[in-house]
Amino acid sequence: MPTLKTAELGTFSRIAGIGAYRAENLVTNDDIAGPINSSDEWIRQRTGIVTRRRASKDVGVLDMCEEAALEAIASSGLKPEDIGGIIISTVTFPYFTPSAAAALTDRLGTGPIPAWDISAACAGYCYGISQADALVRAGTMDNVLVIGAEKLSDIIDPEDRSISFILGDGAGAVVVSSSDEPGISKTVWGSKGESWSTIRMTDSLLDIRDNRELPFPTLRQDGPNVFRWAVWDGAEVAKEALTAAGIEAGDLAAFVPHQANMRIIDELAKQLKLPESVVIARDIADNGNTSAASIPLATERLLREQPELSGGLALQIGFGAGLVFGAQVVRLP
Amino acid sequence: MAFTEAEVLAGLAEIVNEETGLAVEAVEANKSFTDDLDIDSISMMTIVVNAEKKFGVKIPDDDVKDLVTVQDAVDYINKAQEA
Numbered sequence: 001m002p003t004l005k006t007a008e009l010g011t012f013s014r015i016a017g018i019g020a021y022r023a024e025n026l027v028t029n030d031d032i033a034g035p036i037n038s039s040d041e042w043i044r045q046r047t048g049i050v051t052r053r054r055a056s057k058d059v060g061v062l063d064m065c066e067e068a069a070l071e072a073i074a075s076s077g078l079k080p081e082d083i084g085g086i087i088i089s090t091v092t093f094p095y096f097t098p099s100a101a102a103a104l105t106d107r108l109g110t111g112p113i114p115a116w117d118i119s120a121a122c123a124g125y126c127y128g129i130s131q132a133d134a135l136v137r138a139g140t141m142d143n144v145l146v147i148g149a150e151k152l153s154d155i156i157d158p159e160d161r162s163i164s165f166i167l168g169d170g171a172g173a174v175v176v177s178s179s180d181e182p183g184i185s186k187t188v189w190g191s192k193g194e195s196w197s198t199i200r201m202t203d204s205l206l207d208i209r210d211n212r213e214l215p216f217p218t219l220r221q222d223g224p225n226v227f228r229w230a231v232w233d234g235a236e237v238a239k240e241a242l243t244a245a246g247i248e249a250g251d252l253a254a255f256v257p258h259q260a261n262m263r264i265i266d267e268l269a270k271q272l273k274l275p276e277s278v279v280i281a282r283d284i285a286d287n288g289n290t291s292a293a294s295i296p297l298a299t300e301r302l303l304r305e306q307p308e309l310s311g312g313l314a315l316q317i318g319f320g321a322g323l324v325f326g327a328q329v330v331r332l333p
Numbered sequence: 334m335a336f337t338e339a340e341v342l343a344g345l346a347e348i349v350n351e352e353t354g355l356a357v358e359a360v361e362a363n364k365s366f367t368d369d370l371d372i373d374s375i376s377m378m379t380i381v382v383n384a385e386k387k388f389g390v391k392i393p394d395d396d397v398k399d400l401v402t403v404q405d406a407v408d409y410i411n412k413a414q415e416a
Contacts, residue, residue, distance in 0.1 A: 045373075222394075223374065224359075224377065224394075227375050228381075
């Protein structure tokens with residue numbers, strides 16, 4: 001029997017560069033409060049959101065991906081042809097198939113590389129980082145483009161009081177590259193399938209095919225239950241991620257949780273007993289909840305506004321519809 | 334060790350005070366968490382989780398909506414302690 005040849009094992013992985021697309025339209029609380037009988041004060045008090053950014057009708061998920069990707073590739077000192085694979089986490093690319101990632105290879109001019117989408121909602125970026133880390137360390141690819149991109153404004157209902165008013169659009173991208181030093185820790189990730197309907201679409205597309213009276217599907221959530229799960233289960237996941245990385249909270253330069261709700265972020269930080277030296281990402285106040293894009297967008301902003309964080313360790317945790325969760329520690333590019 | 338009804342009420346008042354800043358005396362048994370004490374659904378979840386820890390009981394998500402008044406929560410915790 002012949003022995004199969006396999007990929008030569010790689011060494012370590014790291015995030016080499018980062019890029020962002022922020023949607024052009026700033027939407028205030030007053031702009032959206034009317035249909036939900038709400039107010040700027042109510043929205044701020046319950047979510048910490050002051051504004052969210054939403055894309056114009058003619059800007060799609062792929063446009064957002066392209067802009068964020070080009071910035072990430074350039075900031076990594078690479079060219080599109082250096083990229084070995086593309087992973088896009090999105091729940092708002094409007095086709096079952098083909099994937100957004102396959103289309104992006106053509107737009108970027110990467111050549112005929114592996115490219116695929118993943119569906120892990122607000123945990124999707126951390127899932128993508130875990131996949132890219134494994135691919136690089138396995139020696140399968142040297143440079144993997146990981147993107148979180150969402151046009152959530154396509155799946156909102158202006159009269160929904162459960163989630164629509166917090167959502168925004170955007171894309172964040174990073175390049176995960178081979179490295180002599182470890183730059184991404186083991187991911188702690190998983191799912192809670194018994195809570196599948198906690199964050200959900202109103203109807204399936206097949207329901208709508210069979211009953212044309214139904215409206216276009218939009219997103220809903222059981223907010224208080226999500227809050228409870230995200231904070232107290234999320235804190236345990238975050239602690240496990242620190243342990244898996246072999247570090248303590250005091251070793252962190254930054255904490256970058258999914259930007260779901262300011263009260264989740266604040267309560268998570270409280271449960272983790274983070275020292276004051278740890279910078280906490282609070283991009284949500286200005287940019288809203290952008291699901292899979294929120295962690296890379298918040299990270300990009302931290303690095304732009306506080307460049308001294310570069311090279312430091314960041315704990316990132318995503319959690320969302322599934323329910324699914326993922327957390328890891330990364331060295332900031 | 335089971336808590337008495339008075340101890341549960343006093344303990345809940347402390348938890349509400351920590352979460353909202355409301356005076357413990359304001360947390361009376363007949364008060365509604367939402368209408369009288371102005372506690373929103375997210376703060377209510379924090380209160381529930383802290384009550385679970387303090388009294389050693391489980392309060393599942395689906396049961397939280399039934400805790401309308403402070404007395405509802407006291408009764409629920411007392412019953413859960415006996416289980």
